[in-house]
Amino acid sequence: MGDINLVVVGSESVGKSALTVRFLTRRYIGEYQSDTDIVYRHQTMIDGEQTNIEILDVSTGKGGDSLLTDKQIRWADGFVIVYSICDRGSFNRLRDLIRDIRDIRASENNHHHGHRDQYNHYSMVIIGNKSDLEHRRTVSTEEGKALAATLECPFAEVSAADSYHDVAKPVQGLLRTVHDTKVMLKKRRNSQKFVNVAKALTGMFGGRKTTRKRRSL
Numbered sequence: 697m698g699d700i701n702l703v704v705v706g707s708e709s710v711g712k713s714a715l716t717v718r719f720l721t722r723r724y725i726g727e728y729q730s731d732t733d734i735v736y737r738h739q740t741m742i743d744g745e746q747t748n749i750e751i752l753d754v755s756t757g758k759g760g761d762s763l764l765t766d767k768q769i770r771w772a773d774g775f776v777i778v779y780s781i782c783d784r785g786s787f788n789r790l791r792d793l794i795r796d797i798r799d800i801r802a803s804e805n806n807h808h809h810g811h812r813d814q815y816n817h818y819s820m821v822i823i824g825n826k827s828d829l830e831h832r833r834t835v836s837t838e839e840g841k842a843l844a845a846t847l848e849c850p851f852a853e854v855s856a857a858d859s860y861h862d863v864a865k866p867v868q869g870l871l872r873t874v875h876d877t878k879v880m881l882k883k884r885r886n887s888q889k890f891v892n893v894a895k896a897l898t899g900m901f902g903g904r905k906t907t908r909k910r911r912s913l
């Protein structure tokens with residue numbers, strides 16, 4: 697169903713790189729130095745199809761937020777939105793981040809697709825990382841869940857440090873959603889094509905039929 701592009705975003709040091717590397721290699725790398733955006737390429741089977749995945753790990757700007765460019769926002773099929781359960785600020789900043797994503801995608805819609813907003817689809821998952829640091833928690837599980845509920849997207853608390861499966865589950869869930877959406881949209885587009893062809897044919901033949909009927913009356 698084509699390639700899938702994911703972006704991993706969130707504030708400074710919430711564990712974006714640790715999560716990305718954990719998902720891709722099953723390993724935990726505690727100190728991962730990167731000052732630039734990195735795109736990782738990966739292949740995985742979804743629905744029996746070999747799918748190319750590109751994951752953009754966005755580096756954090758001086759303000760402490762990962763700064764997404766409009767181009768990156770448009771490029772993505774899915775967003776892994778990360779905060780740390782022991783960094784209140786990283787959680788509070790998510791609303792603005794998500795609003796930016798929505799604004800850009802909405803303006804993209806109006807620009808290129810007019811009213812056909814179903815063709816500009818993207819999915820999100822919210823991840824509260826560092827669940828192993830329970831003693832330093834400042835964001836409750838309920839708050840994370842509530843934010844995800846208002847955005848109607850899935851939520852998970854994970855520990856990139858402790859578990860590959862913690863991390864893999866929500867990311868695979870996101871890939872699956874993106875994949876299923878692409879399949880659904882493709883079907884819809886094809887059936888729209890079919891409707892258009894059918895309309896054209898009705899115009900050609902159906903039109904004549906009516907005329908003939910009228911004549912015979």
Ligand SMILES: Nc1nc2c(ncn2[C@@H]2O[C@H](COP(=O)(O)OP(=O)(O)OP(=O)(O)O)[C@@H](O)[C@H]2O)c(=O)[nH]1
Nearest residue numbers: 707708709710711712713714726756826855856857
């Ligand atoms: N205890 C714990 N520490 C973690 C976890 N994930 C990441 N860290 C630590 O948090 C720090 C930041 O991790 P990174 O993966 O570099 O975070 P980042 O969001 O990519 O950071 P920037 O790109 O610099 O903003 C490192 O010291 C990691 O070892 C986790 O699940 N548990």
